[in-house]
Amino acid sequence: MKITLNVNATPHDLELDPRTSLLDALRDHLDLTGSKKGCDHGQCGACTVLVNGRRINSCLALAVMHEGDEITTIEGVGTPDHLSPLQKAFIRHDGYQCGYCTPGQIMSATGMLNEVAEGWPSNVTADLEGDTDLTREELSERMSGNLCRCSAYPGIVAAIFDAAEEDRPGADQKSIEEKRVAAE
């Protein structure tokens, strides 16, 4: 089938087997191998990408379902020379070991922070009507679909908190930087 996928703001014309998952389209047909395949069954989160700003497991989607959607992969978040604050925080906090789950963790965290900002409740949110605070429990609950067998969870959590603070509207960037330097 001929389809056009919009990935990281670039349209790509593709001729695909209708059985091709979005993940395989990215990895095998567009050479965007930053999205990882850990299970191909929606059970690990390594393949997480954003579709129209929402996080999904790209292994559970057929590529042909996403014609016309805005797809963002890790390659669209930052490059080795121009990393996003979250990517930098993962390095600082050693929020990885082998690095295989890492793009998925970062994509998932990006989507998750938007969900919190928009007030979406989670399974551990006490008050479904009120604002959602990014507590440790909220963060862990919301990231539990992203497995890390190296078990870098402590570093991942620290990195997400760190980047979230930097990202907060009105955050005092100077004091954040000072704190960071002091910590190191």
Place this chain on the structure above:
Amino acid sequence: MTEHLKMDKVQPRMLDETGQGAITVPMDRPEGRLKVAGQATYAAEYKAENMAYGVLVRATITKGQVTSIDEGSVTSLPGVLGVFATGKMPRSPAQGTAGAAPIQPEGRVDYFGQPIAVIVAESFEQARHAASNLKIAYEAETAETDPETASEIDVPDGQLLDQGDIEAAMSDAAFTVDATYTTPPHNSAAMEPHASLAEWHGDNLVLHGAYQMLKFNREELADSLGIDPEKVRIHSPYVGGGFGGKLGISQEAIAAAVAARELKRPVRVVMARQQVFEMTMRRTESRQRVRLAADKDGKITGLAHEDRVSNLPEEGFSEPTAVASHFLYGGENRFFRQEVARIHRTTAGSVRAPGEAIGQLALECAMDELAEKTGIDPVQLRIQNIPEKHPESGLPFSSNSLAQCLTDGAERFGWSERKGVGKRREGEWFVGMGVASAARTNILMESRARVTLNPDGTALVETDMTDIGTGTYAILGQIAAEMLGLPTEKVTVELGDTNLPGASGSGGSWGAASAGSSVFLGAKAIRSKIAKSLGCAPEELRLKDGIATGANNRRPLAELMSGPISEEGHIEPGTTMEEFAQSGFGAHFCEVGVNAVTGEVRVRRMLAVFAAGRILNEKTARSQGHGGMIWGIGSALTEAIEHDPRDGRIVNHDFAEYHMPVHLDVPDLDVMFVEELDDHSNPLQSKGIGELGLSGAGAAVANAIYNACGVRVRDYPATPDKIFPHLPE
């Protein structure tokens, strides 16, 4: 030139003298930018011109013989290029450090899910579809799959020990424990599935693979194909986790290589997650009987650790379950015996900390039971039973800071706040604390690396060592930088290519010590050359930030070098490994809540204190510690492979059913390192850390459960169904 060292005697503490400040510091991983940007390239991400895709086809019987493969059932399907590798397909992956082909059974089936062939097609979708259509006929035989009722049992001599009189010690003791513990099988479950891309250039094979020990893997692959190892090159610069699961060459590599040779085009084979579970190594299940005899003061007089594990017929590996029980605690009367049931379940092999990981689940729980009986605090009981020297061989320890780990940890964790069994209740939660010792044998392996210093003050480290997430890129760069007096960003590290000098590989927690020592030696040889040009003795030479100082002389490196200096370092284990008992030690402290309504356990906080010699990078070492502790949580609470009792197949062969810890299972973790240098281990004075963090960790969780609610779970994992019926009212 090669600088060679056989570790026969204590080496000077050179890294204390160099003064660059590159070692031990918590440096960020140099490859981190690539990893977080999705630019680090793992095996399945290489592409080759005209590449075809292979999918493995597997047995649907447990035991028997393949009588026919109906290739016609798939060859007419779109895109299918053929069915390959039936003759060369290995039964199992090679065991770690085998260095020779695994068994290639030519159609004999020994477990459900064993690979039979690879189907290759123009696309992955076509190959996958064809694989589900291939008709295979078998002559099936009945198979034994239950280790408890197996008729064939081996008793390995190497695991037998009978010292003193354990029976007399038990009957004379003031206090005894005689308890049986069971642990289920585990899978390494690295997030990256096994993957290989095979490309032939004439007679030469290049394999992009996901492997831990390239020097050995090359021999294994060549032997499996019947070719000269010189003709094989394996490339694994990034490996998405190993944990023992990628120690030996596995089926996808051999299948890809055979198919590519026959098709004369590159072939990539990637395992599906279910295949990883069913046909790579599992950790054996175990039944362990631990007996402890103690006098009235709680001094251990007898210790016995017997176990039954399993493996396929003809597999040489058996889980060294009791390995650390031989030296963690004293007692003159000792007895050890292992039984290996020969059954038809997926191959048993090394999964992170083989032996210690499950042996300490039993021993450290038994110690908790002994503490309870004697009324002695569990921390104190352990400290007072630490032996002066190895209680069997009589060898001195190269270093043993277990007592300090326990003492410092108790202090930091607030152990004195621990209440009696079932005495702390917070709402619907019983809360308790547990402790366990950790020990993981320390090993040095032969390893080589080339170090090159350039006149512009940059350096290059090259070795076929791997980084499976352990921090190799970081620490090898730090060692070279420290020795050559360069800022770490001036050192580049090239890994994961068998064209480079052969290293120890990543496994057995020996990688950092072994590969690190080879880099140390290469850099040391370069120092000697610089000293010579400067006109000073090597001991006098100071190298810092690209400046050489010595014999009242001070010159930038560039002035002392006419061109790059390249030296190979070569380390070999020597007599210090025979003359000293070597192990890393540690202590785990854990606080859990047990839900009084559901029996669910939540780990609330955890601390580990490690003594692992010189720490080479505090950041990556800490992450290794975290990883081990979290594996400990998994082994204590959730992880278990379930075999179908009818045919031995693994029924929970994916991440939805095999429960590894996720974010919400993991609380804040604290890691502390005690200051220690081990002069007998290697010239870096370091010890392995990758598996130490797991050893004992799960027992601390189980012991905390007992302290919280009085339920002693001896059948791991401690799922709610094993706790709930026994909770106090």
